[in-house]
Amino acid sequence: MDVDPIPLTPSSSTHFPSCPLPKIDENNTFDSKRPKERVIELLDVLESHVEKLRKEASQLEEDRDQLLSSIDSVRNTDIIGELAENDRDDVNRYADRILSRCLTVEVKILTQRDPLQEEALHQVNHLINGLIMCVKSDADYAKAKCLSYMNACSSHVEEGITDKNFESALLGCTVDDQKRVKKRLQGLLNYFDKLNNVTMIP
Template sequence: MEVDLYSTDWTHSAESSCLPLIDETSALGTQAPKDRLIAVLDQVELRVERLRRDTVRIEEEKDSLLSTLDSIKHSELLTDISECDKDDITRYADRILARALTVEVAVRTDRDQQQEEALHQVNMYIDQLVMSVHEDAVVAHARCQTYMNACTSQPDPGSGTDKNFESAILGCTLDDQKRVKKRLQGLLEYFAKLNVTTYS
């Protein structure tokens, strides 16, 4: 059994990231069959982890694009243009949004019942936060920072930590904690674009 890990047309681009080709009809060589099979599985495991990392990166890119489209659709710049131009911008953004939503990527994380409940609670907190942005961006920003403080060992000294959110996030898997932290970081960057930086 031969494993062709680096064929002549191999590149590191996403387009050519195919799994190793396995030829089971070839000789086993000097290694014992079990050792050869384990070597193949080791390589496949590395590729699976790389696939998961790439998929998470694509998920984050999609979230970033959706956030940008949302900020455009609610931009104050829309108040400075005519209704006709505003309609053009809105239709353009909606068309891109529809295309973006045709892309579905997901990395499933194994969770027990308590971890599922904890993640559901965390998502509920963040969804409520997102819904409150357009009502009072300053308050929403302050709350977002307290959520972020719950996810880091070096919290922002200028704001506190939401203990309820902290309790929920600690019940999540490590993968979920990392995703939530990145999601909150994206929200804080969104607030920065809105020039919402202080709570009064």
């Protein structure tokens, strides 16, 4: 059985190691700038740090989802079913332990939304969750549906059709949510590919 290694992207190795956070030097009497200008400049620098932190947290969230997807693909491979009962139990316990450890990691990035954007995101998540529910019963249909959702996220349609209901709901979401949804769908498509590869291996 071959499982593709996950290209985990290390998050900038550390949080701002070579660029310390700015401080206000209230004793600096030689700065010709007005106090407000000095404060605004410092806030601009801090804002860039905040955005970098959000980006790194988003990458960690994506890495976690990819790990969960890979663990799930291994747990569902046909090869496990061919093992002797004792070996199968050992493998399943090992996989469950890794899964449990991965689930102890929680990354939460809050996005400000108005009520309409909250409802739009709820609709999008409902559609994606419905897709996930039918993976085991009809993987081919689920993959085709996932592609139609993915096409709704892009102006360039790669394959198949675009799901207009999903597209309408997605357009009501915030830009951050749209990016996150696209990454989630890409992760699902990668999962389908891994699932197919693992199933096809003799």
